[in-house]
Amino acid sequence: MTDNLTELKTKVPQATLLFWALKMMSTTVGETGADWINFGLGFGLVHTSIIAAGLFVVALIFQLKSPRYIPWLYWLTVLLVSITGTLITDYLTDQMQVPLLYSVAMFGSALVMVLMFWHRSEGTLEFAAINTTSRELYYWLAIMITFAFGTALGDALAERLGLGYLSTTMLFAVLIAITGFLWRIRAISAVACFWCVYVLTRPLGAALADLFSQPIKQGGLGYGTTPVNLIFLIAMVALIVVSGVFSRSSPQDRP
Numbered sequence: 001m002t003d004n005l006t007e008l009k010t011k012v013p014q015a016t017l018l019f020w021a022l023k024m025m026s027t028t029v030g031e032t033g034a035d036w037i038n039f040g041l042g043f044g045l046v047h048t049s050i051i052a053a054g055l056f057v058v059a060l061i062f063q064l065k066s067p068r069y070i071p072w073l074y075w076l077t078v079l080l081v082s083i084t085g086t087l088i089t090d091y092l093t094d095q096m097q098v099p100l101l102y103s104v105a106m107f108g109s110a111l112v113m114v115l116m117f118w119h120r121s122e123g124t125l126e127f128a129a130i131n132t133t134s135r136e137l138y139y140w141l142a143i144m145i146t147f148a149f150g151t152a153l154g155d156a157l158a159e160r161l162g163l164g165y166l167s168t169t170m171l172f173a174v175l176i177a178i179t180g181f182l183w184r185i186r187a188i189s190a191v192a193c194f195w196c197v198y199v200l201t202r203p204l205g206a207a208l209a210d211l212f213s214q215p216i217k218q219g220g221l222g223y224g225t226t227p228v229n230l231i232f233l234i235a236m237v238a239l240i241v242v243s244g245v246f247s248r249s250s251p252q253d254r255p
Helices: 002-009 017-040 045-065 071-095 100-122 133-160 165-184 190-213 225-248
Strands: none
Touching: 017 045, 017 071, 017 133, 017 190, 017 225, 045 071, 045 133, 071 100, 071 133, 071 190, 071 225, 100 133, 133 165, 133 190, 165 190, 190 225
8 A cells, every 4th residue: 555655646757768768858958958048049158057047946846846747847847957957067167167077076976975865864765756845856956966967977078088979879878778787687776777877868868969969070960959959859748748648547647
């Protein structure tokens, strides 16, 4: 009975293939969306960061007040935290001149600390047990840091270390596959696998976005930020609709 009640109240979708597809697309849209607002609309990095942070806070308030998992609201919050996390790293790099490797170390350490405090406070990091306000706050804080950390890690490899967008995309795809394999053979727990993949999908999505959008002379395919952003956003909306259809038949949304 307790397990059923927990499932009814959880605010986080199950980590299915659909979940990971949406997660990766949210990182791709977050990367191109931040660049589009910053450069395409000419808002500038500071104004773009303020707008994105404000929209994220509003979405998060509605997400926290929601009594159940609502697909469009959850993924809107993820999309906005993706943009905000990207801009945090961009601000540190471009405005404050913080080296990317420093940002990698800083955000990586911050993520470990948040997960440690979360586990010590709540006794679990299980993503299917996000059924209290405190756990949800820890969850969104950890997610914010994963996006900032993943942005710094991906940019450091692709740009600062000269790995390139295609090689970076392939590298993180392989790392995700290895992580999934380790989980399948029970070498790591489901929780550890979830957070590792959650971190790795951020630089994967970002590198994929840059691969398609950046000019050919910079190692991209030259399709531009706006078309890439629209294509992935439309695909994401379509998958959210599919997610909503599945969630209506899920036990967690039944009255």
